[in-house]
Amino acid sequence: MTGPIREPLNFAGNCDRSPSIRDVARAAGVSYQTVSRVINEHPNVSDTTRAAVLATIAQLGFRPNRAARALAGGPAQAVTVLGSNTTLYGFAAALEGIEEATREVGFGMGFRAVEARSPADIPDVVERAIEPAGTLIVIAFDKPGALALECVPLEVPTVAMIQAPTEGAEPTRPSVWIDEFAAAKEATEYLLALGHPTVHHLPIPSWPRTTRRMEGWRAALAEAGVRMHEPLQGGWTSTWGYEAGAVLARDPNVTAVLCGNDDIALGAIAAMRDAGKRVPADVSIVGFDDIPYAQFFAPPLTTVRQDFKALGRAAFAKLLEISNSPRTLPPAAAPQARLIMRHSVAPAPQVAPSASEASGSEARSPPPGR
Amino acid sequence: MTGPIREPLNFAGNCDRSPSIRDVARAAGVSYQTVSRVINEHPNVSDTTRAAVLATIAQLGFRPNRAARALAGGPAQAVTVLGSNTTLYGFAAALEGIEEATREVGFGMGFRAVEARSPADIPDVVERAIEPAGTLIVIAFDKPGALALECVPLEVPTVAMIQAPTEGAEPTRPSVWIDEFAAAKEATEYLLALGHPTVHHLPIPSWPRTTRRMEGWRAALAEAGVRMHEPLQGGWTSTWGYEAGAVLARDPNVTAVLCGNDDIALGAIAAMRDAGKRVPADVSIVGFDDIPYAQFFAPPLTTVRQDFKALGRAAFAKLLEISNSPRTLPPAAAPQARLIMRHSVAPAPQVAPSASEASGSEARSPPPGR
DNA sequence: CTGAAAGCGCTTACAG
DNA sequence: CTGAAAGCGCTTACAG
Numbered sequence: 001m002t003g004p005i006r007e008p009l010n011f012a013g014n015c016d017r018s019p020s021i022r023d024v025a026r027a028a029g030v031s032y033q034t035v036s037r038v039i040n041e042h043p044n045v046s047d048t049t050r051a052a053v054l055a056t057i058a059q060l061g062f063r064p065n066r067a068a069r070a071l072a073g074g075p076a077q078a079v080t081v082l083g084s085n086t087t088l089y090g091f092a093a094a095l096e097g098i099e100e101a102t103r104e105v106g107f108g109m110g111f112r113a114v115e116a117r118s119p120a121d122i123p124d125v126v127e128r129a130i131e132p133a134g135t136l137i138v139i140a141f142d143k144p145g146a147l148a149l150e151c152v153p154l155e156v157p158t159v160a161m162i163q164a165p166t167e168g169a170e171p172t173r174p175s176v177w178i179d180e181f182a183a184a185k186e187a188t189e190y191l192l193a194l195g196h197p198t199v200h201h202l203p204i205p206s207w208p209r210t211t212r213r214m215e216g217w218r219a220a221l222a223e224a225g226v227r228m229h230e231p232l233q234g235g236w237t238s239t240w241g242y243e244a245g246a247v248l249a250r251d252p253n254v255t256a257v258l259c260g261n262d263d264i265a266l267g268a269i270a271a272m273r274d275a276g277k278r279v280p281a282d283v284s285i286v287g288f289d290d291i292p293y294a295q296f297f298a299p300p301l302t303t304v305r306q307d308f309k310a311l312g313r314a315a316f317a318k319l320l321e322i323s324n325s326p327r328t329l330p331p332a333a334a335p336q337a338r339l340i341m342r343h344s345v346a347p348a349p350q351v352a353p354s355a356s357e358a359s360g361s362e363a364r365s366p367p368p369g370r
Numbered sequence: 371m372t373g374p375i376r377e378p379l380n381f382a383g384n385c386d387r388s389p390s391i392r393d394v395a396r397a398a399g400v401s402y403q404t405v406s407r408v409i410n411e412h413p414n415v416s417d418t419t420r421a422a423v424l425a426t427i428a429q430l431g432f433r434p435n436r437a438a439r440a441l442a443g444g445p446a447q448a449v450t451v452l453g454s455n456t457t458l459y460g461f462a463a464a465l466e467g468i469e470e471a472t473r474e475v476g477f478g479m480g481f482r483a484v485e486a487r488s489p490a491d492i493p494d495v496v497e498r499a500i501e502p503a504g505t506l507i508v509i510a511f512d513k514p515g516a517l518a519l520e521c522v523p524l525e526v527p528t529v530a531m532i533q534a535p536t537e538g539a540e541p542t543r544p545s546v547w548i549d550e551f552a553a554a555k556e557a558t559e560y561l562l563a564l565g566h567p568t569v570h571h572l573p574i575p576s577w578p579r580t581t582r583r584m585e586g587w588r589a590a591l592a593e594a595g596v597r598m599h600e601p602l603q604g605g606w607t608s609t610w611g612y613e614a615g616a617v618l619a620r621d622p623n624v625t626a627v628l629c630g631n632d633d634i635a636l637g638a639i640a641a642m643r644d645a646g647k648r649v650p651a652d653v654s655i656v657g658f659d660d661i662p663y664a665q666f667f668a669p670p671l672t673t674v675r676q677d678f679k680a681l682g683r684a685a686f687a688k689l690l691e692i693s694n695s696p697r698t699l700p701p702a703a704a705p706q707a708r709l710i711m712r713h714s715v716a717p718a719p720q721v722a723p724s725a726s727e728a729s730g731s732e733a734r735s736p737p738p739g740r
Numbered sequence: 741c742t743g744a745a746a747g748c749g750c751t752t753a754c755a756g
Numbered sequence: 757c758t759g760a761a762a763g764c765g766c767t768t769a770c771a772g
Contacts, residue, residue: 018502065502071437086463087463087662096483131436132388269666298640
């Protein structure tokens with residue numbers, strides 16, 4: 001059925017309003033409570049009655065009124081996602097995964113932003129996002145999200161999307177995550193095997209604790225018995241990656257950098273280029289996430305792919321489990337992180353190039369305007 | 371108030387449930403209808419009564435129940451955004467603008483995806499997204515969005531975010547857009563003034579008609595009396611931009627390319643690089659949108675900035691106007707597009723380089739893996 | 741397995 | 757400017 005047809009004819013033949021369960025009941029010759037049981041998948045309905053009601057529902061184009069169900073105290077039928085950003089790839093992809101999953105089971109999906117700029121407002125935003133019979137998924141990868149999570153009362157059905165917890169540190173609420181320890185360790189070992197004396201790390205912020213990707217990086221260096229550098233504070237953006245990358249570019253001992261995400265990697269590559277260093281000939285760079293742009297970077301970025309869309313789906317599946325909804329989603333395997341090899345990695349240069357040597361190379365673009 | 375405090379004490383001192391308008395009325399010594407008038411900003415309430423009710427509302431932490439308001443036939447208080455994607459920058463930024471604006475006036479915001487992969491499902495998805503007392507913002511930049519818009523019955527309060535319409539072609543429904551004609555013309559003139567014999571265009575898809583950015587490009591070429599190339603069909607992604615860019619890279623007459631968005635530009639730059647052409651020395655590239663990554667591209671991308679977040683806000687402000695909500699948002703100026711000059715543009719090469727000449731330059735990365 | 745009652749928290753008429 | 761009534765479309769008990 002295409003086009004602007006809205007109000008199906010009900011049993012009486014008029015179309016003033018959408019059909020209600022009473023209309024369905026009348027047309028099917030049952031009581032409206034029975035219709036309620038059918039649409040809520042209650043077990044105590046005979047197969048023949050159920051089939052008749054279902055047929056009538058289809059014929060009349062009946063759709064239950066969400067507001068009425070919520071008001072009457074029915075099971076959850078909508079989720080609000082709380083997050084600090086929709087333009088960061090990981091967040092946007094998670095949103096897509098949640099949306100797709102909610103659509104499959106007839107749930108509504110809302111979104112409410114907690115702004116990093118105004119942390120003092122977060123408790124209020126969270127409180128307003130909570131509605132009777134409502135549920136929550138909190139994207140708590142970053143500090144605003146983690147703060148929001150802390151404000152959610154325990155009785156609100158909530159699943160958190162979090163940074164993978166350190167071993168032994170169980171999250172206090174239902175949570176989902178991608179454990180990137182192994183992939184980060186593998187990426188670091190890969191760089192070490194290429195002859196790099198050590199690998200530097202440009203991390204995303206550690207909130208509230210160290211990230212598993214940092215632990216994987218540390219583990220690889222420790223096993224190789226290689227000196228380790230205290231990483232910087234961390235950031236999320238290319239702008240931060242550029243600034244941090246500019247610092248590393250001044251150090252001739254830096255030949256390999258594992259970045260906490262692809263945004264940082266892009267900024268770091270730009271900083272290296274502006275400092276007269278070639279990627280990957282002078283410095284190898286590895287990212288994290290595999291955003292759609294990464295394969296078109298110059299050079300195409302070697303990175304650790306993370307399936308945030310699958311993680312979003314997993315978060316919603318877990319929410320369904322802990323809520324009072326009769327709907328379920330088939331359980332999917334936990335999303336994995338895996339190394340994607342492209343062209344931003346090369347064997348270590350024979351002699352660590354000094355800044356003065358490198359400056360003799362081809363003319364470079366000026367720093368990006370900011 | 372921070373932390374998991376949920377149920378404020380009501381007048382009777384118990385906290386089994388959230389306070390209702392009856393609790394507020396009792397505490398304020400008025401009838402509950404008066405409380406209803408206050409929270410709906412009805413004019414016929416005396417200032418003293420209003421102040422007393424407002425004080426009680428604050429004291430009790432009363433928040434009106436959305437579901438009950440919707441069910442009772444109150445004004446709209448939520449909007450569902452319909453769009454095909456959340457990871458494309460323009461879409462995600464528009465979502466942010468809408469979310470921020472809805473939060474300011476206490477509206478809820480939902481999101482529902484119409485999938486490009488399954489156009490046959492779109493009418494059904496749209497129908498399910500429409501709820502009694504609900505409103506819609508349709509992101510109709512692309513074909514799935516435009517199809518969705520066509521399925522929305524006229525009586526549903528709806529604002530469309532669309533490609534700027536051709537002059538004289540008024541949109542049939544309330545709509546907002548950014549007119550990029552002037553900026554596209556300016557970008558093209560800028561390239562022409564740098565001595566490029568002509569400017570090629572790698573467009574986004576024209577749906578349902580030619581884009582204003584293409585018209586601006588055409589106008590600049592026509593005014594300059596320069597030969598024009600029939601542009602390709604168009605695409606949205608870097609993958610498409612890479613393929614289309616690879617075609618242009620084979621043509622030695624191509625020295626300047628205006629891309630329909632930054633994703634295309636990134637792909638085109640990669641294609642030029644892989645074909646042995648330097649950007650901007652051999653080929654100048656201009657993008658559209660100014661995504662946050664653009665300034666870190668190699669070279670930093672000259673592009674036309676578009677404020678999609680402001681456009682999202684404008685869409686919601688218009689929705690408030692055409693809906694029955696008493697809330698309003700201060701009208702903002704129409705979002706403009708403007709040229710941001712960086713380093714992907716240079717004067718035309720003295721002699722158009724042939725592919726064979728260019729192949730003698732520095733070694734290039736292999737094509738990105740796909 | 742199926743039916744009749746009460747009520748969720750509001751709103752819009754309708755009175756005064 | 758303020759109050760008493762009816763009802764939005766469902767649900768969960770409670771009956772049988």
